[in-house]
Amino acid sequence: MWELFQRIRSVVNKTQAFKSIFRHGFPNNDGNRALVMFSNIILHLHPVRVRRGALKIKFTWCLGGLTFFFFILLAITGVFLMFYYVPDTNRAYGNIKDLGTVIFFGDLFRSLHRWSAHSMVLFVWLHMTRVFFTGSYKPPREFNWVVGVILLSTTLVLSWTGYLLPWDQLALWAVTVGSKMAEASPLIGKAGPFGAELGMNANNDITFALLGGTVVGQSALLRFYVLHCLALPLVTALFIAIHFWRIRKDGFSGPL
Amino acid sequence: MAGAEQKGESPEDVSRRRFFTLMSLGVGWGGVVATLGGIGAGAARYMFPSVLYEPPTVFKIGLPSGYGMGVDTKLKKERQVWVVRNERGIYVLVAICRHLGCTPNWFSDQKLFRCPCHGSIYDPHGNVVGGPAPRTLWRSAISLDPVDGQIVVDFNLRQDPDPVGTPEGLMVEEASREVEPYFLKV
Amino acid sequence: MPQKSVNPGSMEIKIDKKSDDLLARIKKTALKKIGPEDTVLVWPNLVYLELIAMMFALAILLFLCLYSPAPLEELASADTTPNPTKAPWYFLGLQELLVFFDPWLAGVVLPSLIMVGLILIPYIDPNPKGKGYYTFSERKFSVIGFSFGLALWYILIVVGVWFRGLDWSWYWPWDDPHMHQPAGAVKLVDLQVILQSTLGLSETPVATLGRYVVSMANLITWGIFVGYYAIGFAIPFLIFRNFYNKLGFVRYNLTMFFFLSMLGVPMKIFLRLLADIKYVLVTPWFNI
Numbered sequence: 001m002w003e004l005f006q007r008i009r010s011v012v013n014k015t016q017a018f019k020s021i022f023r024h025g026f027p028n029n030d031g032n033r034a035l036v037m038f039s040n041i042i043l044h045l046h047p048v049r050v051r052r053g054a055l056k057i058k059f060t061w062c063l064g065g066l067t068f069f070f071f072i073l074l075a076i077t078g079v080f081l082m083f084y085y086v087p088d089t090n091r092a093y094g095n096i097k098d099l100g101t102v103i104f105f106g107d108l109f110r111s112l113h114r115w116s117a118h119s120m121v122l123f124v125w126l127h128m129t130r131v132f133f134t135g136s137y138k139p140p141r142e143f144n145w146v147v148g149v150i151l152l153s154t155t156l157v158l159s160w161t162g163y164l165l166p167w168d169q170l171a172l173w174a175v176t177v178g179s180k181m182a183e184a185s186p187l188i189g190k191a192g193p194f195g196a197e198l199g200m201n202a203n204n205d206i207t208f209a210l211l212g213g214t215v216v217g218q219s220a221l222l223r224f225y226v227l228h229c230l231a232l233p234l235v236t237a238l239f240i241a242i243h244f245w246r247i248r249k250d251g252f253s254g255p256l
Numbered sequence: 257m258a259g260a261e262q263k264g265e266s267p268e269d270v271s272r273r274r275f276f277t278l279m280s281l282g283v284g285w286g287g288v289v290a291t292l293g294g295i296g297a298g299a300a301r302y303m304f305p306s307v308l309y310e311p312p313t314v315f316k317i318g319l320p321s322g323y324g325m326g327v328d329t330k331l332k333k334e335r336q337v338w339v340v341r342n343e344r345g346i347y348v349l350v351a352i353c354r355h356l357g358c359t360p361n362w363f364s365d366q367k368l369f370r371c372p373c374h375g376s377i378y379d380p381h382g383n384v385v386g387g388p389a390p391r392t393l394w395r396s397a398i399s400l401d402p403v404d405g406q407i408v409v410d411f412n413l414r415q416d417p418d419p420v421g422t423p424e425g426l427m428v429e430e431a432s433r434e435v436e437p438y439f440l441k442v
Numbered sequence: 443m444p445q446k447s448v449n450p451g452s453m454e455i456k457i458d459k460k461s462d463d464l465l466a467r468i469k470k471t472a473l474k475k476i477g478p479e480d481t482v483l484v485w486p487n488l489v490y491l492e493l494i495a496m497m498f499a500l501a502i503l504l505f506l507c508l509y510s511p512a513p514l515e516e517l518a519s520a521d522t523t524p525n526p527t528k529a530p531w532y533f534l535g536l537q538e539l540l541v542f543f544d545p546w547l548a549g550v551v552l553p554s555l556i557m558v559g560l561i562l563i564p565y566i567d568p569n570p571k572g573k574g575y576y577t578f579s580e581r582k583f584s585v586i587g588f589s590f591g592l593a594l595w596y597i598l599i600v601v602g603v604w605f606r607g608l609d610w611s612w613y614w615p616w617d618d619p620h621m622h623q624p625a626g627a628v629k630l631v632d633l634q635v636i637l638q639s640t641l642g643l644s645e646t647p648v649a650t651l652g653r654y655v656v657s658m659a660n661l662i663t664w665g666i667f668v669g670y671y672a673i674g675f676a677i678p679f680l681i682f683r684n685f686y687n688k689l690g691f692v693r694y695n696l697t698m699f700f701f702l703s704m705l706g707v708p709m710k711i712f713l714r715l716l717a718d719i720k721y722v723l724v725t726p727w728f729n730i
Contacts, residue, residue, distance in 0.1 A: 033485040043489065049481040050488055062495040069496045073503070093517045100514055111507035119503065121532045132563070132588050135572035135581065142564035149560045156532065163530060172518035173358060173527045177373060177537070180357040181549025186728075192546045193728035202412070209303045213310055215520070253574035333521040351521075356545055358523040363622075370622075372525030374541050375610035386630060387610075390544050390729060418653070418726060421632035423639075 045244050053254040063127035070120035077113040087225035089218050092167040117159055124155050136253040144246040147239055154236045161228035176216050183207040313411040320346055320407055320442040327380055329362050340380055345441040348409055349382055350394040384426035392419050392428050397437040526610050534602030535595050542711045544729055559700040566693045591704050630720035634659040653726040667723045674702040
């Protein structure tokens with residue numbers, strides 16, 4: 001059996017199609033193992049060799065990598081959820097209900113999306129805590145810490161915007177409270193310090209731009225949908241790319 | 257040849273050329289910055305909608321005789337207001353917590369409004385007697401329709417006086433609140 | 443070329459100051475140079491490790507999905523607020539802060555300060571030690587400061603998740619979660635009201651700035667508020683001069699501002715809980 005498998009593989013490895021996709025043989029010797037890291041776009045996030053310290057679980061706890069894994073899971077399950085979701089105040093709640101009751105695997109994808117989101121927030125925090133305690137933000141890695149803080153905030157805003165989409169009581173009131181906070185922003189909110197003095201009212205302050213109106217209604221749902229499914233994931237993906245790029249350029253801070 | 261031309265240049269030629277270079281640079285880059293800035297400002301303005309599709313904010317709530325003494329909660333679900341009658345007349349409280357906009361609940365046994373979100377407590381006048389609310393409850397502008405005599409509520413025109421911190425809580429003198437158009441002597 | 447004079451007897455090499463530094467640097471980097479025996483191939487060592495971690499995480503997530511599927515409450519309706527209304531757990535620290543501070547502070551300014559403070563950490567921590575390994579003894583202040591903020595955040599979340607119930611009142615785990623707690627008999631009072639009555643100050647305004655009527659008690663609360671920061675900035679400067687010298691003027695002031703603001707949050711919470719003080723500082727535009 002193993003013989004047969006080996007023979008098929010050696011034949012397949014020599015075909016033009018295989019060679020056009022993979023520029024190296026099967027990674028069962030050191031040369032090919034180096035080449036696979038070098039020539040695969042996803043694996044190229046890693047260097048070819050790392051110091052032994054980078055493998056120590058008790059140093060990294062895999063926190064950053066798992067955060068990225070949750071982001072990927074969220075993107076995949078999110079795309080699946082979008083097939084059955086209409087951002088309309090009359091239909092959204094019913095769509096989510098359908099996902100939970102009649103659509104095959106709908107409940108699983110929605111639950112997976114939710115648990116991945118919770119996990120991602122938790123792991124971003126834990127990852128930040130780990131990076132602080134190992135002093136990995138110190139020069140020359142200061143800017144990557146800044147990128148990390150930006151990613152922390154986009155993660156939180158992503159979670160918050162996603163919260164409105166089921167259009168249930170939890171959604172409405174979490175966002176109502178959040179929008180009232182925005183309303184209380186100093187200078188740019190109508191209820192904040194010096195907001196009224198600067199001429200802020202219900203029709204021109206920051207909350208109006210956030211909700212696309214004066215109440216949490218249809219336009220707010222649409223805005224949050226666009227932010228949650230398109231704008232913020234793009235921004236997050238961009239900063240994740242910068243984050244990884246800087247790790248590769250600045251090197252790994254851990255022990256030898 | 258460039259060398260030959262440079263030889264024949266006077267200091268005025270050099271300074272003139274420098275002036276035109278700087279000016280064209282200024283005009284060019286200024287144009288780029290102005291264009292991008294204009295697009296940015298326009299994009300920011302774009303996020304503020306010019307047309308709204310929202311429920312009406314001026315509505316009728318029936319005849320004054322339909323409201324007895326004390327706090328009436330029957331319009332809370334539909335219109336987000338409480339109608340309160342005291343010895344002198346009627347006022348309409350907006351059922352929006354001044355802390356973060358949740359809808360407080362009326363407890364007739366305690367004679368208090370209590371907010372479920374962060375525990376703000378109001379008395380029937382709208383004064384804050386507990387919790388984090390920074391201001392007193394709004395009162396909506398009300399008037400009587402001259403044709404059918406119903407109370408007309410203007411939900412967006414609201415009374416919002418500066419409260420005074422006292423040992424009892426954040427208070428506003430009741431007499432100063434019972435004025436037109438926020439109070440009906442009926 | 444630096445002047446070298448080799449003494450054949452002792453083999454001592456005389457070199458000038460500049461190249462001495464260079465030599466030390468080369469020696470240091472040479473020591474740190476990574477030989478092939480210290481590194482391993484990423485495939486399979488790290489890649490498989492990551493695959494195992496991901497599969498393990500996915501298994502746990504799938505288990506959680508079966509154990510607790512995503513909830514869906516009633517259809518949204520603007521007229522009824524669920525009681526209690528809780529934000530997702532990661533925002534409950536913020537929601538708990540909203541009990542003690544006005545929305546502009548708890549909802550906007552404090553979160554912004556947290557984010558800016560986090561961003562500034564690498565720039566206000568000049569300590570070169572503790573890079574790439576866990577240590578407490580080599581960077582006590584920064585570890586304590588960060589842990590304090592972290593602990594504060596998590597305590598507020600725990601309180602929000604497990605100790606708040608109907609009407610956002612305090613519920614012990616053994617209290618009946620379906621019974622309303624009696625409305626607090628204690629009234630919250632502003633610090634200036636307390637000062638006015640206990641010190642017997644007159645209510646006549648000292649000055650009037652538009653809407654702002656400044657009383658004597660109000661001036662004292664300003665003194666307390668500004669004094670908190672002034673004393674906080676001064677004490678380390680006067681007593682731990684070494685700390686100031688290490689940081690320098692700009693870093694010191696940034697560090698102290700964020701550190702004192704962070705300390706101020708639990709202080710205000712304790713003032714509220716122990717002395718029933720609503721606001722420390724009152725103005726017509728904002729209250730703290």
